[in-house]
Structures are given as C-alpha cells and as structure tokens.
Amino acid sequence: MSLNAAKELKAVLPLEEQLTITRALVKQELSPLTVKIDLEGLYPESFLRQLGGVDGYRQHLSMARPDGETDMGAAIQTMGAVSHECLSTGFAVWCQDTCAWYLQNAANPVVRDAWLPKLASGEVLGGTGMSNTMKAFANIEPLRLKGKRVDGGYIVNGSLPWVSNLGENHVFGTLFALEGSENQTIMALVDCSAEGFTLRQSAHFTALEGTRTFACFFENVFIPDEMIIDDDGAAFLKRARAGIVLLQLGMGVGNVQSCIDLCREVEPLLGHVNGYLDDRPDELQEELDDAVDACMALAEDPFEKSEEFFREVLQLRLSAGELALRASQSAMLHTGAKGYLRTAPAQRKLRESYFVAIVTPAIKHLRKELDALSRAA
Numbered sequence: 303m304s305l306n307a308a309k310e311l312k313a314v315l316p317l318e319e320q321l322t323i324t325r326a327l328v329k330q331e332l333s334p335l336t337v338k339i340d341l342e343g344l345y346p347e348s349f350l351r352q353l354g355g356v357d358g359y360r361q362h363l364s365m366a367r368p369d370g371e372t373d374m375g376a377a378i379q380t381m382g383a384v385s386h387e388c389l390s391t392g393f394a395v396w397c398q399d400t401c402a403w404y405l406q407n408a409a410n411p412v413v414r415d416a417w418l419p420k421l422a423s424g425e426v427l428g429g430t431g432m433s434n435t436m437k438a439f440a441n442i443e444p445l446r447l448k449g450k451r452v453d454g455g456y457i458v459n460g461s462l463p464w465v466s467n468l469g470e471n472h473v474f475g476t477l478f479a480l481e482g483s484e485n486q487t488i489m490a491l492v493d494c495s496a497e498g499f500t501l502r503q504s505a506h507f508t509a510l511e512g513t514r515t516f517a518c519f520f521e522n523v524f525i526p527d528e529m530i531i532d533d534d535g536a537a538f539l540k541r542a543r544a545g546i547v548l549l550q551l552g553m554g555v556g557n558v559q560s561c562i563d564l565c566r567e568v569e570p571l572l573g574h575v576n577g578y579l580d581d582r583p584d585e586l587q588e589e590l591d592d593a594v595d596a597c598m599a600l601a602e603d604p605f606e607k608s609e610e611f612f613r614e615v616l617q618l619r620l621s622a623g624e625l626a627l628r629a630s631q632s633a634m635l636h637t638g639a640k641g642y643l644r645t646a647p648a649q650r651k652l653r654e655s656y657f658v659a660i661v662t663p664a665i666k667h668l669r670k671e672l673d674a675l676s677r678a679a
C-alpha cells in the first residue's frame with residue numbers, strides 16, 4: 303500500500319473498546335435475529351456491515367491499519383463475541399476476515415490495494431472457496447477448478463459445492479489449477495458478478511442456514527490479472543495457512559463459552575442433580591481458558607511458516623472441535639427438556655458445534671494432516 307494511502311487510514315479502536323462496542327452491537331442488532339437466522343435462514347447483512355464500521359474486520363490486517371500492526375488475537379476475540387450469540391453469523395465473520403487475510407497476504411499489490419480497504423471496512427462482503435484447496439493439498443480430493451492462461455488473465459471452469467457469505471456484489475478468494483502445467487496453481491479473487499459465474503442455492507442446512515451458502519459454477523469465467531492474488535498458489539497457501547486456521551478458533555471459543563454459560567445459568571435450579579453429570583461448567587471453563595491462552599500465544603505470529611508451528615495450530619484447532627462437541631453435549635444434558643425446545647439455545651449450540659467439527663479442516667482432515675506431519679518428522 304502506498305504511503306499516502308496508509309496515512310489516510312483511520313486508527314483502529316483499542317481492543318477493549320472495540321470488544322465492548324461489538325458486544326453491545328451483538329446484543330442490540332444480532333440477538334433479536336438469532337432464531338430467525340437459525341430457523342428461517344435470514345442473512346444478517348445489516349449487522350455484518352455495521353460490524354465493519356466498528357473495526358470488526360480490521361484488527362488482523364496490518365495493511366489496513368495506519369500503525370501497521372497485526373492483531374490476530376483481537377480478530378479471534380471479536381469473532382468469539384459474535385459466535386457466542388450465533389455461530390452462523392460468527393462463520394460469516396470468519397469468511398470476511400479470511401477473504402481479507404488472503405489480500406493481506408497477496409503477492410500482487412494491485413488486487414490488494416483495490417479490495418483490502420473495502421473488505422476491512424465491510425463495504426464489500428466476501429467469502430472463501432478454499433475447502434477444496436485445503437483438502438486437495440492434504441490429498442483428500444482433486445482440485446475442482448481449472449484455469450487456462452489467455453491474454454491479460456485466465457479463463458476458469460469448474461464448480462465448488464459450498465461457498466458462504468456470498469451474493470451478487472460479493473467477492474471470494476479461491477485457487478485453481480493451471481492447465482498445461484504440472485503442478486502450478488493460481489490464487490485469485492473472484493467477483494460474483496463476473497460473466498459466466500453463477501451462484502446456485504442447491505441445499506439447505508440443519509444449522510448455519512443464514513450464511514448465504516451457495517454452489518458456485520464457473521463457465522469460461524475470465525479472471526483478469528488485476529484479480530490474481532498470487533500466481534504461485536502453493537507458496538501463497540504456506541504463507542496464509544496458519545492465519546486461516548487460527549482465525550477459525552474464534553468460532554470455537556464463542557461456541558464453547560456460550561455452552562458453559564448455559565450450563566451455569568441453570569445451576570441455581572438444577573445444580574443439585576446436574577452435579578452428577580460429566581463435563582461440568584468449571585471443568586470446561588478451565589480447558590477453554592487454557593486453549594484461549596495457547597491460541598493467543600500462537601496468534602502473536604500468524605506469519606510463521608514452519609511445519610512445527612503449523613502442527614501446533616492444527617493440534618489446537620483439533621482440540622477446539624473436540625471441545626465444542628463435548629461442551630454442546632454438556633449444555634444439552636445440563637439444560638434438560640428446556641434445552642430441547644425448538645427455539646432453545648442449547649439445541650442450536652449442539653447443531654452449531656458440529657459445524658466447528660466438520661468445516662474444513664474437519665476433525666478427520668486434521669487427524670490425517672497431524673498423522674502425516676508426525677510421520678514426516
């Protein structure tokens with residue numbers, strides 16, 4: 303980013319102030335919508351844009367801050383505050399944060415300077431079509447998108463089954479294989495309004511329905527050089543991967559904390575019998591606090607590229623998925639029949655927690671990668 307552009311950036315809010323404002327915004331604007339988001343698939347666009355206005359997406363983006371700092375821990379805590387109320391919206395925040403993270407890590411300053419400020423402020427909303435990429439790099443499935451070099455850009459074909467936080471004027475980051483080359487892959491930003499590109503709502507989900515998740519079809523979509531993030535996709539992924547996975551911990555932290563809070567809420571009424579359950583709130587809180595400490599320590603250096611560092615990130619991400627499943631089951635058992643009501647938070651948290659466990663990298667994917675890393679060591 304040019305020096306003049308950097309000078310024009312507004313200072314970010316101090317973390318405590320930003321978290322206080324985020325929690326107030328969640329209470330006022332998001333809480334009244336949570337049940338509609340969950341049961342009717344309402345997409346909380348107004349909330350997502352307002353969150354951008356209070357620096358909700360900017361903390362981890364040194365290129366969008368005048369002080370040039372990268373506070374990944376702050377981005378995780380902000381996402382945690384949103385996910386505590388609604389994981390569907392917390393995931394949309396992850397999509398936005400991660401799409402902006404791709405630009406922060408772009409090798410091409412043209413795409414970065416054109417789009418990063420708009421994503422950081424929430425003026426443009428964005429997503430990430432990278433499950434397929436991450437699974438392909440872990441030898442779970444082949445890449446689904448292929449591009450051919452043409453004058454001034456690439457022609458891309460293929461499809462992605464699920465990409466969230468999308469709409470007509472949204473963008474998302476994805477990676478495609480270069481036709482005619484042995485292994486070269488290209489990382490690009492896709493404009494959903496590009497000719498030949500179609501969004502199709504082909505599925506409904508048992509949770510996370512308010513995330514505007516679409517199947518994406520590319521039919522001879524021209525992606526100009528100005529939208530290329532890096533023409534060395536593997537090098538890009540190595541740079542960006544720790545941040546991508548670390549950011550997901552915001553969803554886990556928010557989900558687990560909200561389950562613990564639900565268990566505690568019923569303690570005055572049911573503590574005399576809930577004491578016979580496993581995974582009591584104080585035990586879960588201790589595990590969560592340890593995980594948050596470990597997360598904040600790793601979040602201090604999200605640009606670290608070593609395999610050992612990435613192994614630690616994957617291990618923590620795995621623990622977060624497993625803890626979310628235990629915490630949500632505990633919330634169900636602690637709240638009993640009341641938690642089983644159709645609009646009760648406990649049963650919603652249960653369905654949401656499975657998303658923490660299955661979104662790429664899913665628990666099985668994480669165990670596969672950790673196994674491969676330990677064999678290679």
Ligand SMILES: Cc1cc2nc3c(=O)[nH]c(=O)nc-3n(C[C@H](O)[C@H](O)[C@H](O)COP(=O)(O)OP(=O)(O)OC[C@H]3O[C@@H](n4cnc5c(N)ncnc54)[C@H](O)[C@@H]3O)c2cc1C
Nearest residue numbers: 430431432433434443464465466507510515660661662664
């Ligand atoms: C609500 C929701 C939102 C999502 N949002 C996004 C998003 O924004 N961006 C994104 O990139 N992804 C998104 N995903 C996808 C998600 O991250 C996971 O990739 C997905 O849930 C499946 O992951 P998995 O590891 O369980 O794969 P699995 O379901 O286990 O499948 C692994 C792979 O094996 C192959 N496979 C599986 N079954 C068969 C079969 N019967 N025949 C042939 N091949 C098969 C497929 O290639 C498949 O992708 C979303 C998913 C959901 C449910």
